[in-house]
Amino acid sequence: MSETRETPELWLHNQICFAVHSTAHAFTAAYKPHLDPLNLTYPQYLVMLLLWEKDDQSVSELGKPLFLDSGTLTPLLKRLQATGYINRTRDHNDERVMRITLTDAGKTLKQKAVCIPHEMLETMGMSVEQVMALGQDVRKLGQALRSDAGSRS
């Protein structure tokens, strides 16, 4: 009685959104065996990537490229601090901002992490060119979704 044969646009597996959603989770699961030995979750790994690119950033500087706010980052950063990879200290010039810096352990960790992207590439079973092209398309889609949301104000 509640058939969907007449509304194929509602089929779960037709929806690109679900493809992106479930592939994101598959990525997190695929990263897990690589990140567990480093005592990092995937979101924590993303923060570490940013700090390895540029040490000493504020919470909002880290949040901007990740599209995350302090509600998510504050507890995550406290866990990274507890693990011993980062320091959290107030900026002396502006006591509002929290400066995030790498500890020695956090800097050393980078050496163990450099091989992960290559290992993940093998897991994906794609060439570098294919990955770059697909990544570009997915990024463009993400930008379209975010810019449209902004146009609604």
Next chain:
Amino acid sequence: MSETRETPELWLHNQICFAVHSTAHAFTAAYKPHLDPLNLTYPQYLVMLLLWEKDDQSVSELGKPLFLDSGTLTPLLKRLQATGYINRTRDHNDERVMRITLTDAGKTLKQKAVCIPHEMLETMGMSVEQVMALGQDVRKLGQALRSDAGSRS
């Protein structure tokens, strides 16, 4: 000192994984204005899609295509029940399985939901063909990630 110029493979924005991850969140945010009026979250919407395709499914039947287990689904389904869209009743033949069925309100809701995919397509700013092609590539990537995880046992 902690420069990453020599390790571009660690740049956040080179990583397809982050593109997929952040686009998934952008999707959830873009769906929100469409789903709020229906009193649904995005994961709840996915469950409703499955039930609109085929009413009367067990928790594990719903979980298989979504890659979710009872740990996630049980509380989610209880919320859908509290909202009044589904019934949760034990199977009479096998008291272990919980049968999920649509209420009248849940069936009626489908009419309000059919327009969402089309509205989202406009938000994405892509043709149907482009969306289908990209969806196919992303799905294939997700399958590769999951099958490799399975080969590790």
Next chain:
DNA sequence: ATCAATTAAATTGCACACAATTAAATTGAC
């Protein structure tokens, strides 16, 4: 028929993610 696997959900504990509110510091208009 009985009891050890097996199966299906539920539960518990931890870690995001986001909206909304709060708190503290800074800036700026006057």
Next chain:
DNA sequence: GTCAATTTAATTGTGTGCAATTTAATTGAT
């Protein structure tokens, strides 16, 4: 200089998502 906006994090509350354990029901080997 003072006080109202603004800015930066932190906090609170809700909702996933997943691993690991628990509970209850069923199956199967004997």
